[in-house]
Each structure stands twice: as C-alpha cells, then as structure tokens.
Amino acid sequence: MIVAGSTYGMQLLWVLFLSCLFSGILMFVYGNYTLITGETALFAFKRHLKWGKVMTILIIIGIxxxxxxxLMGIMGLSSNIIYEIFAIYFPNVAQYKYEVVLGIAIFVxxxxxxxxxxxxxTFFEKILVFFVTxxxxSFLISLLLVYPLPSEVLNGLIPxxxxxxxxxxxVAAFVGTTMAAATFLSRPLFVKGKGWTIQNxxxxxxxxxxxxxxxxxxxxxVMAVACGALYHQGKPVTEVLDMVNTLEPVAGRFAMTLFFFGTLSAGLSSIFPILLIAPILIADYQSGELxxxxRQFKSITAxxxxxALIVPIFGSNPVEIQILSQIFNVFVLPLVIVGIILLINNKKLMKGNKxxxxxxIGLIAALFFSLVISYNGILALVNYF
Incomplete structure (x- = not known):
C-alpha cells in the first residue's frame, strides 16, 4: 500500500475495493459453511469433492x-523499520546496520x-487485536496530517x-495481500476457536x-497517507529508508514516527498469523482440529x-521482496473459490440452508477476478525474471 500510494497515488484504489469486497463474501461463506456443517474447509474439500485430495494438497503447498x-519480506521490513526508528534517535547505530537489523530480526x-x-x-486474538489497533x-491519525485530493480518490475507483x-x-501483490486464500481457509478454524455454533x-x-x-x-x-506525503514529492518508496527521507520534511518527526509505528504494527500483526497458517492448513487437512x-505444530512454526530470517541474513531489499512474495498468494485463489462454490451449493451438506x-453471483465474480489477477501475476513474474 505504501509503495502503491507513493508511486501511483490513488490509481489502484479500485483493486483494493474489489479485493476487500470479494474477501468479505468469501469470509462469510467459509464461516457459514463451518457453522452449518461443523466441518472445516480443507477437510471438507478432501472428503466431499472429486479430486479433492489432490486439490487440497496443491492448496496447502501453494499457500x-x-x-x-x-514472511521473509515482512520480517525484513519490520526489523529494518525498528532499526530506522533507533537510527533517528541514536545515529551512531548506522555504522552497524547489518548487525543491528539481524539482531532485531532474531529477537522478534x-x-x-x-x-x-x-x-x-483467545491469546492469539488479543495479540493481533493490539497490533491491528x-x-x-496510527494511519488514521497520519491521514489527518497528510491526505490526497478528493478528486484523486474518486479517480482511483476507475479501473x-x-x-x-x-x-x-x-496489482497482483495488492490482491495477494488483501484477498489472500489463507484468510478464508483459516477462518473455519478460527470460528470454531471462538466457540461459535449455528446459532451465531x-x-x-x-x-x-x-x-x-x-x-x-x-x-x-495507508495508501492515502503515502499518496499525500510522498507521491506529490515525486519520490516513490523503494526502500525502508525512503520513508524517512521523504516523510519527515513533509509531516514532521511526530507524524513520521507515528507512520513508522503503524507500518511496524502492520508487519508484526502479519507475522503471527503467517506463522500459524501452515500448521492450521495441515491440521485442517488431517482432522479439522488444530x-x-x-510436536507437529511446534516443529512447523519453528x-x-x-x-523468516532469510532476508535479514542476506541483507536483501525487504520492500522489493515483500511485493514479489505477495504475487505468489494469488495463484491458489481460483481453486479455493471453486471449492467453496461446490460445497455451499450441495443441498445435502448444507442441510436445507440454501x-x-x-x-x-458474488462468488462467480470473485472467481473471474481471481483468474484475471492470476494471469496478470504470471505476466508480471515473466517480465520480472
């Protein structure tokens, strides 16, 4: 969002809107399926769909x-952001950047x-609520200090x-971030974790x-703050340090620190569910219970x-790695959407809940959108490599 806002202004707001719209629909249907049937997603795919076992394994590997x-990109971003915050107030650490960044990454x-x-x-949920809040x-307050023009927002809704x-x-990275298949597939287990039933x-x-x-x-x-503070300066964000150099003169040290804490919270709130996602999916496939x-949970998360330490160890550019990594999240979306369409339209499974x-219609539109974005992602990767 920061890179998009600083590079293209609000031009990609339409992608964000569609991604969030389809995400809401998919979260709703995945949660409903579990409350009505008592089954989680991948377990149901394996049990009820033809080729479901192969489909489920491909989904787990892809996600x-x-x-x-x-996770590599996020850990690189988060540790670099913490380093940059330290560097603002303690300039002497600049000469030990690699060591400090790696040390922060290991500590986190x-x-x-x-x-x-x-x-x-319930403990996981409280941690996530804190970081997301x-x-x-942070970003909403920053938005009061630096904001785009209303005309830019309206134009951003034109595809x-x-x-x-x-x-x-x-574009592909946007969808991979906000319409991630992992969100919908993990929702059934979280719904069960909250103790919800068909009454909910x-x-x-x-x-x-x-x-x-x-x-x-x-x-x-996030995108609007980056647009208002950075896009009109003509200095797009390509590295973490770019946010410091361009934002401080525009918004002042307080706003810059606020912006950084918001970005850091975004990173830290993402690390937690990503560490959980592989054991969640495997447990879902095996039994539907996490x-x-x-020992399996502890080993996979370890x-x-x-x-996660690969980017900090090799000192790669975390911004570039993060954008590239998000593209890979879109390729399993079509399978995930097709699977739930088949399940929720099975009258026997849904016990009369039509x-x-x-x-x-929303799910079919989401499927079409995911196919277009997946094709776009393939083109982007071919051009990149």
Missing amino acids: AFGQWNS TIIFYALLLVGRY VMGF TIPKVQGGKML LKQQKRDAITAAILVFLISAS DTSS FACLF TGIWVN
Whole structure:
C-alpha cells in the first residue's frame, strides 16, 4: 500500500475495493459453511469433492510457499523499520546496520515463537487485536496530517493498470495481500476457536462484513497517507529508508514516527498469523482440529521462524521482496473459490440452508477476478525474471 500510494497515488484504489469486497463474501461463506456443517474447509474439500485430495494438497503447498515468502519480506521490513526508528534517535547505530537489523530480526522471531507456545486462540486474538489497533489509529491519525485530493480518490475507483514497469506486479501483490486464500481457509478454524455454533450465523455475517470494511479503510488510509506525503514529492518508496527521507520534511518527526509505528504494527500483526497458517492448513487437512500443543505444530512454526530470517541474513531489499512474495498468494485463489462454490451449493451438506443467488453471483465474480489477477501475476513474474 505504501509503495502503491507513493508511486501511483490513488490509481489502484479500485483493486483494493474489489479485493476487500470479494474477501468479505468469501469470509462469510467459509464461516457459514463451518457453522452449518461443523466441518472445516480443507477437510471438507478432501472428503466431499472429486479430486479433492489432490486439490487440497496443491492448496496447502501453494499457500505455505506464498505465505512463507511473505514472511521473509515482512520480517525484513519490520526489523529494518525498528532499526530506522533507533537510527533517528541514536545515529551512531548506522555504522552497524547489518548487525543491528539481524539482531532485531532474531529477537522478534524468538519473542513470537515464545508467544506461539502459549497455544490458546483467545491469546492469539488479543495479540493481533493490539497490533491491528495500533496500526489502524496510527494511519488514521497520519491521514489527518497528510491526505490526497478528493478528486484523486474518486479517480482511483476507475479501473486502470499503471502502464509502467512493475505496474502489473503491484496489482497482483495488492490482491495477494488483501484477498489472500489463507484468510478464508483459516477462518473455519478460527470460528470454531471462538466457540461459535449455528446459532451465531448472524454474528458471523456481521463479523465478515466488519472485517472487510476495516481492511479496506485501514489499507486505503495507508495508501492515502503515502499518496499525500510522498507521491506529490515525486519520490516513490523503494526502500525502508525512503520513508524517512521523504516523510519527515513533509509531516514532521511526530507524524513520521507515528507512520513508522503503524507500518511496524502492520508487519508484526502479519507475522503471527503467517506463522500459524501452515500448521492450521495441515491440521485442517488431517482432522479439522488444530492442536497447538502438538510436536507437529511446534516443529512447523519453528521452521517458519528460521525461514523468516532469510532476508535479514542476506541483507536483501525487504520492500522489493515483500511485493514479489505477495504475487505468489494469488495463484491458489481460483481453486479455493471453486471449492467453496461446490460445497455451499450441495443441498445435502448444507442441510436445507440454501445459498442466495447474490452470494453465488458474488462468488462467480470473485472467481473471474481471481483468474484475471492470476494471469496478470504470471505476466508480471515473466517480465520480472
């Protein structure tokens, strides 16, 4: 969002809007399916769909690969942001940048792995709520200080793709970020973790709508702040340091620090669910139940933590890696959408709870959108490599 806002202004707001709209629909139908049938997604794919076992394995591999690649970029971004905050107030650390960034990454990894070992969903939820709340308020307050023109916001809702190098890549990365398949597939387990039953159908619906709206508002705020503060300066963000050099003269040290804490909270709030996603999907495939105290859970999350350190260890540009990694998240979207369309339209499974025509139209539109974005992502990767 920061790169898009600083490079293209509000031009990609339409992509964000569609991604959040379809995300809301998919969160709703995945949650409803679980409340009505008692089954989680991948377990149901394997059990009820022809070729479901192969389909499920492909989904797990695709999502784990995409999410762990994202984790590398996010850990690189988060550790670099913490370093830049230190560097603002303690300039002497600049000469030890690599060592400090790597040390921060290792420290953050150890803390998050220790939190995972607590192993309770309600605890995970409280950690995420804290980080997301800090992120949301940081960017919304920043938006009061630096903001785009209303005409830019309106023009951003008109579908266009920047006809420049990297434009297609950023569109695919947008969708990979806000319409990630991992969100929908993990929702059934989180719904069960909250103790919801078929009596909570209305609450589940409100929850999905609220989630989609908040994702749009917070993400749009991030893009708008970057547009208002950076885009009109003609200095797009390509590295973490770019945010410091361009934002401080425009918004002052307070706004810059606020912006950084928002970005850091975005990163830290993403690390937690990404570490969880592979064991969640595997547990879903095996039994539909997640055991956070099992050796399998601890081993997989430990491997993911080590994987997260690749970018800090090699000193790669975390901004570039993060954008590239998000593209891989779009390729399993079509499978995930087709699977749930088949399940929720199975009258026997849904126990007489008919899926509305508008929901089906929304899912078909989401499928078409995911196919277009997947094709766009392939073109972007071919051009990149």
